[in-house]
Amino acid sequence: MRLNSLLETRLADLHAAGLLRELRRVDSPAGPHLQLGGQRLHNFASNDYLGLANHPVLREAAIQAIERFGIGSGGSRLMGGALAPHHELEIALADFKGTEAALSFASGYATAVGTISALLGKDDVIILDKLVHASLVDAARLCGAKIRVYKHNDLADLERILQWATRPRPASSGGRPLRPNVLVVTESVFSMDGDGAPLREVVALKERYGAWLMLDEAHATGLYGERGQGLANAQGVADRIEIQMGTLGKALGVSGGYIAGSRKLVDYLVNRARSFIFSTAPPPAIAAAATAAVRYVQTPVGRELCHWLWTHVRAFVSHFPPPDGRPPSAIFPVIVGDEAAAVALFAALRERGFFVPAIRYPTVARGAARLRITLTATHAAEDVNALADALRRLLPRFSPTKIDHAPPRPT
Numbered sequence: 001m002r003l004n005s006l007l008e009t010r011l012a013d014l015h016a017a018g019l020l021r022e023l024r025r026v027d028s029p030a031g032p033h034l035q036l037g038g039q040r041l042h043n044f045a046s047n048d049y050l051g052l053a054n055h056p057v058l059r060e061a062a063i064q065a066i067e068r069f070g071i072g073s074g075g076s077r078l079m080g081g082a083l084a085p086h087h088e089l090e091i092a093l094a095d096f097k098g099t100e101a102a103l104s105f106a107s108g109y110a111t112a113v114g115t116i117s118a119l120l121g122k123d124d125v126i127i128l129d130k131l132v133h134a135s136l137v138d139a140a141r142l143c144g145a146k147i148r149v150y151k152h153n154d155l156a157d158l159e160r161i162l163q164w165a166t167r168p169r170p171a172s173s174g175g176r177p178l179r180p181n182v183l184v185v186t187e188s189v190f191s192m193d194g195d196g197a198p199l200r201e202v203v204a205l206k207e208r209y210g211a212w213l214m215l216d217e218a219h220a221t222g223l224y225g226e227r228g229q230g231l232a233n234a235q236g237v238a239d240r241i242e243i244q245m246g247t248l249g250k251a252l253g254v255s256g257g258y259i260a261g262s263r264k265l266v267d268y269l270v271n272r273a274r275s276f277i278f279s280t281a282p283p284p285a286i287a288a289a290a291t292a293a294v295r296y297v298q299t300p301v302g303r304e305l306c307h308w309l310w311t312h313v314r315a316f317v318s319h320f321p322p323p324d325g326r327p328p329s330a331i332f333p334v335i336v337g338d339e340a341a342a343v344a345l346f347a348a349l350r351e352r353g354f355f356v357p358a359i360r361y362p363t364v365a366r367g368a369a370r371l372r373i374t375l376t377a378t379h380a381a382e383d384v385n386a387l388a389d390a391l392r393r394l395l396p397r398f399s400p401t402k403i404d405h406a407p408p409r410p411t
């Protein structure tokens with residue numbers, strides 16, 4: 001079959017299943033509004049939680065770095081592309097996270113894939129929360145370790161798997177029994193459901209079984225903890241987590257990912273993380289802007305932005321209170337279920353001036369299609385209320401009609 005005919009069939013199948021995705025061209029900078037196809041929409045789809053993506057402090061940092069270092073970095077980090085701004089970023093990140101060292105990557109995706117496949121191999125076991133991000137799932141597949149998945153936030157299920165995983169196994173050569181390295185991977189705030197992991201309990205469990213923990217703080221960095229260090233910091237367990245991951249493209253408003261941890265961990269990743277080694281270093285202006293963001297979120301003005309975000313979250317929660325009393329986040333999933341219904345709800349909201357895209361398989365499970373609302377510090381309070389009103393009116397037409405708040409989290 002000719003490639004294009006095959007692809008045409010596949011695309012038609014996606015369309016028929018309500019799963020076709022298309023790129024939309026946005027003609028405005030990141031922010032609370034979006035210029036889309038001649039229409040100005042309220043943007044409730046952005047991960048730019050603090051409104052830093054187009055912030056003057058970051059723009060200025062990037063411009064200065066361009067003046068000084070130009071645009072491209074000219075090579076991978078190990079081949080002369082490690083410019084001063086990359087080093088400054090990593091110093092700022094380690095200081096922010098309170099770790100010995102940090103390493104930045106071109107994206108969060110590259111961070112997950114590079115780190116996990118550097119650390120684990122076929123004799124090891126990786127244990128993932130059912131709802132972790134695709135980058136972590138892909139990393140687990142790539143590293144070749146045995147993969148086990150525990151029910152979302154289910155500590156009993158995690159413990160059952162830990163018991164199995166940490167049992168010594170007979171060595172294939174008949175020598176001393178092997179005890180595999182076991183890595184537990186979870187997010188602190190889940191990207192598509194917005195609920196938090198029971199971190200203290202997960203940390204206690206991995207310690208009891210001698211496993212390591214990798215925590216992805218993509219949706220918590222900048223937002224939780226006294227200076228925005230993340231949920232692990234807010235819950236007082238950061239220094240017990242071996243591998244702390246985060247992204248620079250969400251609340252920090254730029255792009256990239258990072259690992260924070262021991263000096264040994266970073267030295268090892270520099271030698272073994274293939275997505276780090278075999279990839280051109282990000283432009284120095286990106287590193288400089290990210291450094292400015294890391295510093296800015298910790299200042300009183302930065303904390304003030306966070307305060308605005310939480311004010312909006314509380315306002316939205318007052319319209320749609322979580323039934324199980326779980327702590328809210330800036331991410332509100334509106335579970336519709338059916339893929340086509342989710343797309344129809346998206347279209348209805350768009351007609352009313354709100355941009356809240358439908359999230360479908362494979363980003364979430366089949367039949368768990370949803371609208372994913374994200375609030376940001378730069379929204380106006382009246383726009384948050386207007387969205388809540390519009391949703392209240394529209395939802396009865398798109399069953400099941402509820403703002404879902406994932407199953408109660410085990411305590």
Ligand SMILES: *Cc1c(COP(=O)(O)O)cnc(C)c1O
Nearest residue numbers: 107108109133135191218247256
């Ligand atoms: C966005 C995201 C990533 C990937 O980060 P990018 O910088 O966008 O590649 C990884 N993990 C989680 C949980 C995310 O939400």
